[in-house]
Every structure is written in C-alpha cells, then in structure tokens.
Amino acid sequence: MHRSFCFLALACTVAACERSPETTSPTPPAGHSHSAARQQGPLSADVQRQLAELRQLTASFHDFGTAGDAGWGTQITGCFEDPQAGAMGFHYGNTALIDGTVDARQPELLLYEPRKNGELRFVAVEYIVPFGAWTAPDPPRLYGQSFHRNEAFGLWVLHVWHFRHNPSGIFTDWNPTVSCEFAAS
Numbered sequence: 307m308h309r310s311f312c313f314l315a316l317a318c319t320v321a322a323c324e325r326s327p328e329t330t331s332p333t334p335p336a337g338h339s340h341s342a343a344r345q346q347g348p349l350s351a352d353v354q355r356q357l358a359e360l361r362q363l364t365a366s367f368h369d370f371g372t373a374g375d376a377g378w379g380t381q382i383t384g385c386f387e388d389p390q391a392g393a394m395g396f397h398y399g400n401t402a403l404i405d406g407t408v409d410a411r412q413p414e415l416l417l418y419e420p421r422k423n424g425e426l427r428f429v430a431v432e433y434i435v436p437f438g439a440w441t442a443p444d445p446p447r448l449y450g451q452s453f454h455r456n457e458a459f460g461l462w463v464l465h466v467w468h469f470r471h472n473p474s475g476i477f478t479d480w481n482p483t484v485s486c487e488f489a490a491s
Contacts, residue, residue: 349476353449356410357476360431361468367416368428368469377402378416385420385489391480394465395419395429396489406439408446408453419470420488429470429484435462451477 349357367373377400387393395417403414413431421427435446435453437460446453446462453462465479472481 350450356449357466357468360410360413360466363411364413364416364428364431364468370418370426370428373398373416373428376400382415385486387486388480392474392482393419393484393486394432394480395484395486396426397432404434404436406435408433408435408448410448413466417465419484420486420490422488424488424490427470429481430465430467430472433464433466434459436460437462449477 367376367378373379378398380399380401382397382399383394385393385396396419397415397417399415400412403409403412414434415432416428417430417432418426419429433446433448433453434456437455440446440462444452445455446464448464449466451464453464455461456463463479465477467476467478467481470481470484472478472483474480474482
C-alpha cells in the first residue's frame with residue numbers, strides 16, 4: 307500500500323510541475339519556504355563525516371548518464387528558480403526510493419544546474435518522504451536536521467548542498483549561487 311501511495315504522490319508531483327509550460331519556475335511553488343531547514347551554527351564532526359560519505363557515494367553522479375543508469379533518470383521537475391532566493395535546478399528522482407523510509411545513503415532526488423554548454427552540473431541531493439508514508443509523530447531527520455513540510459507536494463523534504471556551496475546554508479532549500487539561466491525552454 308505504501309508503494310502505491312508513493313507512486314501516486316510522485317505522479318502528483320510530476321503533474322504539478324507539468325502544469326506550467328515554462329521550464330523555469332519564476333516563483334517558488336507554494337510550500338517551498340525560503341528559510342526552511344537553515345542550520346544553526348557549525349556542523350558537528352559527526353555530520354561532517356556523514357556529508358563526506360555522501361559526497362563519496364554520489365561523486366560518480368557528476369556524470370549525468372551514470373546517475374541515470376543507477377536509477378536517478380526520472381525528471382521530476384523543471385528548473386526551479388526564485389528571483390530573490392536563487393535556484394534549486396532540475397530534480398531527477400529514483401522512484402524506487404520514494405518509499406517512506408529515510409536513508410542517508412539513498413537520497414530520493416538529485417539536483418542539477420543547467421550549464422551554458424547544455425550539460426547538467428550535479429549540485430545537491432534532496433531527501434523526500436510523502437506525508438502519508440511517514441507515521442512517526444516527529445518529522446524525519448538526517449544530518450542532525452529535521453525535514454520540513456512542503457505543503458504543495460505533500461512531502462517532508464531536506465536539501466543537502468554537498469557539491470555546490472550554498473551561502474544561505476547547506477540545508478537551505480534555495481541556493482543563490484545556482485541559476486536556471488541556461489535551462490532550455
């Protein structure tokens with residue numbers, strides 16, 4: 307039953323993203339907070355070790371073909387951009403992982419920034435859990451951070467900017483150094 311719900315949630319997410327004929331999203335989708343998941347203070351040594359492991363586990367995904375071959379080939383969104391907060395880029399998902407569980411070694415989504423030459427630059431991961439699949443009273447947690455609610459998509463979410471510095475914070479949704487300027491329309 308959870309698998310069916312997860313695929314329904316994913317289908318709704320894709321449908322919500324396909325409503326707009328534009329590739330970019332000029333304003334954040336409802337429920338995407340500008341300040342959500344902003345970490346407080348320096349990261350602990352344990353969290354730094356976990357992030358180093360995540361970088362190592364996902365390093366091969368700088369090659370978009372490798373990511374697709376490994377299961378992250380489903381485009382979930384167009385290029386998300388916000389004029390004030392920055393961008394997220396394109397979200398590509400591994401639909402088999404959208405199962406209501408949280409595993410630091412298996413992010414559900416990979417985020418890619420479009421480049422001028424038409425290639426995609428791997429910049430971050432996003433962990434997502436459909437609301438209906440999470441039955442614990444507290445939000446999911448990873449890296450010492452609680453996931454936050456994305457009401458628009460019915461998901462608990464946590465971004466991790468592990469391959470692109472985010473001056474707003476490594477766990478903040480939007481990155482002002484990322485752009486959708488070169489997203490094909």
